[in-house]
Amino acid sequence: MIRILFRRLRWLLLFILVLLAPQTLAQPGHLGAILGAIEDPYPLRSADTSSPRDTLRTYMRDISTAVDAWQSDKPRTDIARPLLRAADTIDFGGLRGVDRLADMTIKMILLKEILDRVELPPFEDIPDDEEAAEQGIVRWSIPNTKIEIAKISEGPNAGEFLFTKETIENLDDYYALAKDLPYKKGASVGLYEKVLSSPGVLLPRELANNFPDWAKEIVLGQGVWQWISICLLFIISAAIIRFLYRQGARWDERHRISRPSVRFGVPLALLASFFIAHLIGLASFTAIGLFETPYVVVSTIALVVKIGSLAVLAVVLAGRLADSVAFSQENSAQKRRVDPALLRVVFRLVSVVVLAYLGIYAAETVGIPIAPLVAGLGVGGLAIALAARPTLENIIGGLTLFADRPLRVGDFCRYGDQIGTVEEIGLRSTRIRSLERTIVTVPNAEFSQMKLDNFAARDFRLLKAVLQLRYETTPDQLRYVLAELRKLLLGHPKVTPVPARARFVGYGAYSLDIEVFAYLQCQDQDSFLAIQEDIFLRIADIVKDGGSGFAFPSQTLYFRRDEGVDGERxxxxxxxxxxxxxxxxxxxxxxxxxxxxxxxxxxxxxxxxAHDYRHRKGRSDDPPPGPQIPPAPERKSMARWLGLGSKRS
Known part of the structure; x- marks a missing residue:
């Protein structure tokens, strides 16, 4: 995949390589039979890799032409063309993505350094395309070296003779063995050292010459001035990222109660951190000119910051988007159709997918092969499934809760033998605020199996009570109380007429039992208690007006004559x-x-x-406040005999 991508983008990549190439002090001249002093009449021709001879000749000629063109300050296109052809003779498939461009540059320089020192065979002794075809040659090595040119058997470069991946991977060791050999005539003397201590294209090439000698010394593979520059770059970038994140967090805190879409401080800070880390990676290569291990370290740190910023940004944006959708539906008719908790779970799943992609991208970038990991997951899938079984059960339980919707966030409910208010339904667990104001976390696998009683979903509240009247109550008194209770239930505006009832249900051990059954038009507990209190007080008045009283389980020893109930009433x-x-x-x-x-x-x-009393014209028993209007003549009705009064017009 990386090789195909490189082949498609090679013009762009190699053009960047040319821009980053440092100034060399190469001496004029060429390497005789291999190169040949010829002009390039076909600037757009591709690299000739049809045989080991053509591959070696193309590389040596084009890399030297590129170095000479850079030395002579020729146009960049004159440098890019030969450098591109030289790169096409090498199999770079084994290089990592995180430092690929810098590694390609240094590998090409090391290969040139080695070939400028070792003895090469005569041109006619190197197999050409006819000899390779006749003798079936698929691999050729430069005599007395381990530098190989092999025929690619598959992929986009199939049939071409290229410097092998193994050769490119071991160039550092080969250079360590060959660096003490003398240069041949026409070679670029000291090219490798000058690359390590030269700035990139964004800085003038003469900049390094203006530094003192101690700043140009090579320490750990780079010049001292380059180490100082990258340290200052890291310090300044870290300070900027910290400042932006703090300002973003403060902005979000100031707009905490506003629309979620306004709280963009932290997301912008994370996005800025990503771009700053990206600029650090580019500047360390294009401006400071880092290579090899120093550049690997810097680019890896930049990659970690970029991946971390994008990962946190994905999680934050998932939450903000879910909050924005929920906020936009708070006052709309659709608010019960889209569950905010479900939205949060969906966005979290999307963020998990994004995090997985970022992890795979980071692994491929640093050179960690994904295919063996996938194969390992297949082999160890059973063990992972067994270890993750509780988590999977909880996730399935959470999806079941979202599918059935027995509860929503904010609902007051009974779960098992406990009650509380649902605060969050997640993928793994559900959080409930108990009556003690504590947070109870229940795994979804267990919660979905419980008997759930959703109090918030009820349309009415049940009022059921048994009135226990004293046995001294006469039948007519009992009838009076029942009639008045039924009038109360029918007349109360907060009682549903059907199936409201008051019935004499039996004779208790010490009382006459009357059952009051009705549904109240309310949902929350406070309203229910208020309405129930009003009805109970009215019931007490009715029992008192009926001349009866409430029984209680006790034994009474009379030492004087019992006055009994109110005889007159x-x-x-x-x-x-x-x-x-x-x-x-x-x-x-x-x-x-x-x-x-x-x-x-x-x-x-x-x-x-009462403070919220409102006079109801034609309904209220008491006259309205203010000037009184003489009542209309009484209209005879069926209720008059019952003592119910008459309605006012």
């Missing part, structure tokens, strides 16, 4: 029930439909005197 209730009976209008088992409609929603809620 009891007689009044009995008289009223007797009137109902005489008129054949007892409301048992239910009210007359017409009377029922008149009773519904006739009570005030909240009652008069």
């Amino acid at each position: 009891g007689r009044a209730a009995e008289v009223k029930v007797e009137d109902w009976r005489v008129d054949d209008r007892l409301p048992f088992p239910d009210f007359d439909p017409g009377l029922r409609r008149e009773i519904e929603d006739t009570l005030d809620y909240p009652q008069r005197g």
Whole structure:
């Protein structure tokens, strides 16, 4: 893959190599039979690699032509053409991507340094294309050396004779063995050392000559001035990155409650860090002129910063995008169709994919082969699957929660034997805020198997109570209480008329039991408690008005005569029930439909005197505040006999 990419981009890459080539002090002249003093009448011709002879001749001629052109300050195109052809004679497939350009440059220089020193065979002794075809030659070595030219059997360069990858990888060792040999006539003397201490194309070539001698000394493969420059570059870049990140974090904190799309401080700082690291890698090569190990270290650090910045940027952007979508739907009709928690999980999965791609890219860039890793995953897949089984179960449980949607973030629920408010549903676990204000983390595999009771999804709240009246309550008093309770349930604006009921359900051990069953029009607990309190207080008034009382489980020893229940009120209730009976209008088992409609929603809620009381025209029992309007003449109705009053016009 790298070889194909290089072949497609070789013009651009080699043009950069030419720009980065340092000035050499090569002496005029050539290497006789191999090079030949000829002009290049075909500037766009490709490298001739049809035989070992043509490959060696093409490389020696073109690399020397490029060096001579650079020495003579010729146009860059005159340097790029021969340098490109010289590079086409070499198999660079074994070089890493992180420092590929610098490594290609130094390898070509080392090969020239070696060939400028060793004895080469006569031109006619090197196999040409006919000899290679007749004798079946696929590999040829320069005599008395390990420098090989071999025929490529597959890939885009199939059929070409190139300097082998093994030769290129071992050029450092070969140069160490050959560097003490004398130069041949016409060679570029001291080319390798001058490359290491010369600046790149962005700085003048004469810059290094202006430095003192101590600054031009070679230390650990580079000039002292280059080490000082790269250290200053790192310090300044680190200070800029730190400053930008702090400013970005402060911007996001100031706009913490604003739209998520406004909180772009940290993402911009991370993006700036990526470009700064990229510029460091370029400047260390194109300006400072680092090569070999120093450039490998600098480019690796720059690569780590770039990959780290992009990785953090992917995670941050995933969260910000999910927050932006959720924020845009808070006040829209679609807010219940797209679950913000699901969006966060989806964006997190996307960020994981991006992180995996960045990891693969980084591995390929530094030269770590991916194919053996994939093969290793296939062999160890069973062990990994067994080790990751709990994690996979939790992820599947999380996906099940998102698919079934039994709960949403913010819902108050019961899970198992505990209750709390859901704060986050993630891929691995669900976080719940308990009543003690603590955070309970439950793995999704376990949470999805629990019995979940979602309180936030209910439309009404159930009110169910059993009233236990004293046994001294007479039947007519009991009927009065039941009738008034039913009037209360029908008239209360926060009680749904169906299936609201109040029924005498039985005789207890010490009480007459009346069951009150109704659904209240509310969802949250505070509203429910307020409405329940209002109904219970009204029930207490009804029981008191009926002349009865609430029973309690106890034994009473009377040492004086028991006064019993209120006799006067009891007689009044009995008289009223007797009137109902005489008129054949007892409301048992239910009210007359017409009377029922008149009773519904006739009570005030909240009652008069409350801070949020609102007078309901034609409904409120008390007259409205302010000037009074004389009431209209009373209209006879079916409710008059029951003592319900009449509606005002």
